[in-house]
Amino acid sequence: MEYFYGGGGNNRPHFSSRIKVNNLTNEMWQWCTDYRLTGPFARWHCEHGNNYNKDYDIVQFEREEPALMFALKFGAL
Secondary structure, three states: OOOOOOOOOOOOOOOOOEEEEEEEHHHHHHHHOOOOOOOOOOEEEOOOHHOOOOOOEEEEEEEEOHHHHHHHHHHHO
């Protein structure tokens, strides 16, 4: 999948499938990058909690399928 990068500023997305994790690890980041999904609406993004005074991160996906697979893989369900 493609990582959504808004170019700075307040250009962060609000994708429909959002998963709260304690800390986004390198393994989670690599899984999102390697997930085989291409085409339109095949992006993901992470909101790092330390940027928003929160003690958790949010990983969000444009499609439901990778969100479910991520949650199953990393025990977020």
